[in-house]
Amino acid sequence: MGNLSRLLKESWTLVEEQQDKVAGYFYARIFLSNPHLRNLFPVTMDVQRARLLGAIVTAVQSLDDPDRFEEYLRQLGKDHRKFHVEPEHYDVVGGALLEALRTFAGEAWSIEYDQAWGDAYNVIAKKMIAGAEADTNPAYWHAEVLTHERRAKDIAVITCRPLQYPLEFRAGQYVSVEAPRYQPRLWRTYSMANAPNKEGTIEFHVRALGAGWVSSALVRRVQVGDLLRVAAPMGTMSLDRKSTRDIVCVAGGTGLAPIKALIEELTRYNRTRWVHVFFGAKDRDDLYDLPELNKLAARYPWLSVVPACSDDKNFVGEQGNVGDVVARYGPWGDHDFFVSGSSSMVKNTLRTLAELKVPAVRIKYDTFGDI
Incomplete structure (x- = not known):
């Protein structure tokens, strides 16, 4: 894997600055040779292009970690069932991908790079197909909206x-969600904000982003009684019940959702582990679930909650980015950490934890973006 990984990463640098053009050419090749596949994709392709490249880069970078590589691709294969992807489609995609890379790398592209990407893609395709074929669940679930509350x-x-x-998942995982009544064939990922329960309900915390077609529909248009589509659960940010270490949870904005699910799971069995939650937002209005967190902290002595605002000088609590706030407490050398939020928030927090000598394995x- 070492030489293959080197060739893949080395060749990727030839096209990295032209990602949008590579993705555009890639899709054009697919749709020109197989026009019927266009119906599998949303009308607007801007975000889809970015997500494609993100998936490719993640898969390539995962080659250094075979275990993560295997699990990531099997989950990706299960998730792609929602697009009605069939095994024969992988050959079409692989050919278009290689053609796009050759075109934009130009004369710097070599036979060795071509072979490396061909070999890597074959591994990726086989593992994704295996993941899809092993999944006995439906490609997606229809889920009825029971409550919709603006916080x-x-x-x-x-x-x-x-x-x-029933949709079986673990606290801390996420799913792809589609609102077919408002934005058909557009899927976005959201973490479950609750642990699995007997009622089979799922809670999502959604922020309407500027150009976010799905998020805006979920926040401003979806009503009680509407049907959403929910794809297979993914992600590995779950609790290790064998660990006896205390826990630190760091959440930014609606990144609180998976943290809330982990806390809910802990309320069912935890008696010995202290849990410290740091909840950050720009201003007090964005601390949308703080009252619920405070109720939980009052009920469970092992739980503490520290809110923080980065852009609200009148906020009485902690000031600053939540990752920096975490550094004011501690020491944290012997804790398990869970971090969730925007890419910038997660980057800042991971950098802080590295400076605090928190082992990455913990x-x-x-x-909600690329790291």
Whole structure:
């Protein structure tokens, strides 16, 4: 894997600054040779292009970690069932990908690079196909919206229940969600904000982003009674019940969702581990779930909550980025960490934890962007 990984990363630098053009050419090749596949994709392709490249880069970078590589691709294969992807589609995609890379790398592209990408893609395709074929669940669940509550100007808390089959997941995982009534064939990932329960309900915390078509629909248009589509659970930011270490959870904005799910799971069995939650936002209005967190802290002596605002000088609590706030407490050398939020927030927090000498093996994180 060492030489293959080197060739892949080395060749990727030839096209990295032209990612948008590579993705555009890639899709053009697919749709020109197989026009019927266009119906599998959303009308607007801007975000889809970015996500494609993100998935490719993640897969390539994971080659240094075979275990993560295997699990990531199997989950990706399961997740892609929602697009009605069939095994024969992988050959089409692989050919278009190689053609796009050759085109934009130009004369610097070599036979060795071509072979490396061909070999890597074959491994990727086989593992994704295996993951999809091993999944006995439906490609996606139809889930009825039971409650829709606006907690802030741009934030909604949505509860839904899958209709046909129970959706089995672990606290800390995430799923892809589609609002077919408003934005068909557009999927975005959201973490479950609750642990699995007997009622089979799922809670999402959603912030409407500027150009976020799905997030805006979920916050401003979705109503009680609407049906969402929810794809297979993914992610590994789950609790290790064998660990006896105390826990630190760092959440930024709606990144609180998976942290809330982890806390809920802990309330069912934890008696010995102290849990410290740092909840950061720009201003007090974005601390949308703080009252609920405080109720939990009052009920469970092992739980403490520290809110922080980065852009609200009148906020009575901690000031600054939540990652920097964590550094004011501690020591944290012997704790398990869970970090969730925007890519910038997660980057800042991971950098802080590295400076505090927290071992990377004890940190699990979830982000709404690329790290």
